[in-house]
Amino acid sequence: MASSESSGRLIVITGGGDGIGRATALLCARRGDRIAILDKNGDSAKQTADAALVEGAGGALGLACDVTDEEQVAQSFALIHERFGAPYGIFANAGIDVGGLIHEMPLERWKHILDTNLTGIFLACKHGLRQMLEAQVSGSIVCTSSPAGFVALAAGSCGAYSASKGAISSLVRCMAIDYAKFGIRVNAVAPGPTETRLGWNNVPAEEVETMRAQLCREIPLGRLAQPEDQARIVVWLLSDETAYMTGSHVICDGGILAKSSISV
Numbered sequence: 429m430a431s432s433e434s435s436g437r438l439i440v441i442t443g444g445g446d447g448i449g450r451a452t453a454l455l456c457a458r459r460g461d462r463i464a465i466l467d468k469n470g471d472s473a474k475q476t477a478d479a480a481l482v483e484g485a486g487g488a489l490g491l492a493c494d495v496t497d498e499e500q501v502a503q504s505f506a507l508i509h510e511r512f513g514a515p516y517g518i519f520a521n522a523g524i525d526v527g528g529l530i531h532e533m534p535l536e537r538w539k540h541i542l543d544t545n546l547t548g549i550f551l552a553c554k555h556g557l558r559q560m561l562e563a564q565v566s567g568s569i570v571c572t573s574s575p576a577g578f579v580a581l582a583a584g585s586c587g588a589y590s591a592s593k594g595a596i597s598s599l600v601r602c603m604a605i606d607y608a609k610f611g612i613r614v615n616a617v618a619p620g621p622t623e624t625r626l627g628w629n630n631v632p633a634e635e636v637e638t639m640r641a642q643l644c645r646e647i648p649l650g651r652l653a654q655p656e657d658q659a660r661i662v663v664w665l666l667s668d669e670t671a672y673m674t675g676s677h678v679i680c681d682g683g684i685l686a687k688s689s690i691s692v
């Protein structure tokens with residue numbers, strides 16, 4: 429566990445041990461925020477917390493927490509509260525991308541994807557919101573959706589992942605309405621293909637280079653995103669610069685959702 433205290437805003441980040449969550453934690457840290465990282469991988473959560481302190485975080489805590497388990501989420505938020513008080517911001521971001529055709533998909537895999545991506549966001553928001561409401565914090569929540577929540581990805585076999593992301597987008601709009609009267613904003617980021625472990629999860633290792641080159645040809649901006657491209661959007665949504673935004677999605681996808689996939 430890494431920790432120290434200061435007066436910066438407290439931001440809780442799920443899935444902050446790696447990828448987009450980690451990049452967001454480090455960017456928040458450079459702004460002097462206090463950071464709490466929840467990740468299934470406790471070592472990576474602690475490593476991000478340590479790195480956040482080096483980057484200038486006003487305090488940092490890294491906790492092992494499986495977001496599918498309500499007891500673990502509740503205990504983690506209790507520990508965070510004990511150390512830092514109520515959060516100002518929550519980045520509900522932990523996710524997995526496991527492919528598969530629906531007629532072949534074992535129920536357990538379907539449940540694992542939905543539990544991680546959707547129920548994990550529900551639980552983080554539930555326990556974070558309780559503390560924000562109790563402390564009367566008018567804060568900001570950002571959830572990670574995906575272009576897959578809006579369209580079927582051309583690669584196919586992403587029914588469970590897409591269903592989870594579409595549901596997250598619906599949840600974001602509903603929470604935005606429910607908590608607007610408390611001054612709590614809820615928005616989503618929808619990252620396009622981003623260079624993270626998850627981004628290549630469904631591509632065999634020997635095909636990654638070929639696939640990366642193909643994606644660069646297909647993505648209008650000609651490259652994949654770096655995690656920092658997404659982190660800048662999240663930090664912006666967490667900040668007062670977006671004080672009049674709630675229930676919104678920021679699509680950060682290099683142009684793929686704007687592009688028709690057929691050649692006419």
Ligand SMILES: NC(=O)c1ccc[n+]([C@@H]2O[C@H](COP(=O)([O-])OP(=O)(O)OC[C@H]3O[C@@H](n4cnc5c(N)ncnc54)[C@H](O)[C@@H]3O)[C@@H](O)[C@H]2O)c1
Nearest residue numbers: 443445446447448467468494495522523621622624626627
């Ligand atoms: N990388 C992309 O191309 C891409 C595109 C669209 C959306 N997203 C979304 O961005 C989010 C972050 O993904 P990433 O690309 O940074 O992936 P990543 O694999 O680099 O990071 C995900 C983190 O979530 C953690 N995690 C997974 N299951 C968890 C659980 N049950 N409890 C707690 N932590 C858990 C992992 O340990 C990991 O540290 C996900 O919601 C993903 O769906 C990613």
